[in-house]
Amino acid sequence: MECQICFELRSVSLFIKITTNCNHELNICKLCVNNHILTHLDSKDDIEIICPFDKCDQKIQYNDVKKFVSKSKFKRFDTLIFLQTLNEIPDFRWCKNPRCKFGQIHADRERNPKMTCDACGQYSCYIHDIAWHKNSVCDGLDISTKNYINKKTKPCPRCGVRIIKNGGCNHMICTCGRQFDWSHISHKP
Incomplete structure (x- = not known):
């Protein structure tokens, strides 16, 4: 045939x-x-x-x-x-430590938005899905912090986690496993 x-x-x-x-x-x-x-x-x-x-x-x-x-x-x-x-589970978040490939469900999000990674101990904010923002109230990331995040980071096309490029080539690998080209992604979520 x-x-x-x-x-x-x-x-x-x-x-x-x-x-x-x-x-x-x-x-x-x-x-x-x-x-x-x-x-x-x-x-x-x-x-x-x-x-x-x-x-x-x-x-x-x-x-x-x-x-x-x-x-x-x-x-x-x-x-x-x-x-x-995993990414379809609403309460699931990936650890924000770039060396950690762990994620977890945060069931206590209503009372405590501060998550602690069970694998490495990294703190992160459940609400903003970023590393824990010290010296700032979770509900109100200050304007300069928001501007910095919007200017310096880009969202992963799969899971939306904000990623910062700190040198090297444009080939990025998110903690969720998605690979993408930094230059093809908008800074806006």
């Missing part, structure tokens, strides 16, 4: 249903599906991967991804799902 992506003649055994929900004929080879998934995982930190068939809008499901990619790539996919799930 001829693959509709690479236009190579391949053995019929290399053509299998891409997703459990696809209704189109088997016309894309395993190699192209694998490359499609890998390209998506390497270039984006989004776990929603759509079938590569031109007229199909079905999401490639968890078990479908597992049957196409290597164990190490599937582990990356699994990690992305885990991180996305």
Whole structure:
């Protein structure tokens, strides 16, 4: 058969249903599906991967991804799902210590906005999602502090945590795992 992506003649055994929900004929080879998934995982930190068939809008499901990619790539996919799930929990915050990759749910936010990381002890503000602002009342970060944050930091495109660039190249990696180019992100949240 001829693959509709690479236009190579391949053995019929290399053509299998891409997703459990696809209704189109088997016309894309395993190699192209694998490359499609890998390209998506390497270039984006989004776990929603759509079938590569031109007229199909079905999401490639968890078990479908597992049957196409290597164990190490599937582990990356699994990690992305885990991180996305954490970021969807409203009370979850990542530690603000750049050397710590820990996060936690802060259930006591109403009475105490000051969070203490269970892994490293770093203090942070639940409300503003920044390192704890000493000598300032949480409700009223002073204007100069707000201006500094808005001028010197940029929000992570995935989780919104404010990040400051202190030199080096424009390739940034947030504590949530998202990678992005500093020059392509606006200072505004």
